[in-house]
Amino acid sequence: MKVHVHFHQNSLRNFSYLLENSKGEAILIDPFSGDYWREFLNSKHLALVGLFFTHDHPDHYAGESVFSNEILRVAHPNARLPFPFKAVQNLDKIFIDFCDERSFLRINFTPGHVGTHLALEWWQDEVLVGFFSGDCLFNAGIGNTKNGGDVAVLFKTVQRLSTILSKETILYPGHDYIQRNLEFNLHYSDRHKLMLQFLLEMKEQYEKSGYQFMTMDNEFKMNPYLNNNDQENFFDLRRLRDQW
Ligand SMILES: [Fe+2]
Incomplete structure (x- = not known):
C-alpha cells in the first residue's frame, strides 16, 4: 500500500491522504480538496472505493461531494455529517x-x-506502520478542545496512544503545526533541548523539501503530551498553547 499526501495551502494547514493498493484502487482520508484528488485519481487511473472521516469538522469532510454517492463513506456513528455514511466502532477493520x-x-x-473522533491504524505484516491521527495527535502537539472537545478525555486518549503506538509507526496528522508546536514547546516544556535540535533540523528540511513525516520515535522525544501522566501539566500545556 502506498500513501499519497496533499498539503492544502490554507490557513489551517490541512493534510489529506490517499491510500493506493496494488489493484489500482484508492481510499481517501479527510479529503478536504475534492477537486485536487479527483484530478489525481484520474491522472493515475485509480478507482476510488472509499472515504474515511476522522471527525465531523468541516475542514475534514469538505470536498467529499465531488465523489459519487455510491462510494462508501465511513465515520463514527454519532458524527454529524451532511451525507449518509457507514458507522464503525473501535477496533473495526x-x-x-x-x-x-x-x-x-x-x-x-x-x-x-x-467526542466522536476516530483515528485509522494501518497494519502491515503485523506491524503498526502508519497512524492517521486526524486532530487527536499532531507532530509535537495535540488537537485543541475548543470546538466540542474535552481536555480530560483527550488526556486519557493521549495516555492510551502513548502505550499502543510503537516507535516505528509513522504519524500522519490532520494538520501541519509542527513549527508552532515546537516553538511553543521550547518555552513551556522541559524536553526543550531535543526540541530545539528538531526545530532547527525541521526549518532546514522545510526549505529543502517540505514536510517530513516522522516516526513515533521522534514524537516521543519532542511531544510533551505523550507519556505525560501529570494531568495538571497536560491541561496547562493545552491551555497555554491555545493562547500561544
Ligand atoms: Fe477538528
Whole structure:
C-alpha cells in the first residue's frame, strides 16, 4: 500500500491522504480538496472505493461531494455529517477488500478533540506502520478542545496512544503545526533541548523539501503530551498553547 499526501495551502494547514493498493484502487482520508484528488485519481487511473472521516469538522469532510454517492463513506456513528455514511466502532477493520492478506486498516476510537473522533491504524505484516491521527495527535502537539472537545478525555486518549503506538509507526496528522508546536514547546516544556535540535533540523528540511513525516520515535522525544501522566501539566500545556 502506498500513501499519497496533499498539503492544502490554507490557513489551517490541512493534510489529506490517499491510500493506493496494488489493484489500482484508492481510499481517501479527510479529503478536504475534492477537486485536487479527483484530478489525481484520474491522472493515475485509480478507482476510488472509499472515504474515511476522522471527525465531523468541516475542514475534514469538505470536498467529499465531488465523489459519487455510491462510494462508501465511513465515520463514527454519532458524527454529524451532511451525507449518509457507514458507522464503525473501535477496533473495526474497514475496507477489507481494499487491503491484501498482509495488511489491514483498523479503527482507533480517539475522543477528546471531539467526542466522536476516530483515528485509522494501518497494519502491515503485523506491524503498526502508519497512524492517521486526524486532530487527536499532531507532530509535537495535540488537537485543541475548543470546538466540542474535552481536555480530560483527550488526556486519557493521549495516555492510551502513548502505550499502543510503537516507535516505528509513522504519524500522519490532520494538520501541519509542527513549527508552532515546537516553538511553543521550547518555552513551556522541559524536553526543550531535543526540541530545539528538531526545530532547527525541521526549518532546514522545510526549505529543502517540505514536510517530513516522522516516526513515533521522534514524537516521543519532542511531544510533551505523550507519556505525560501529570494531568495538571497536560491541561496547562493545552491551555497555554491555545493562547500561544
Ligand atoms: Fe477538528
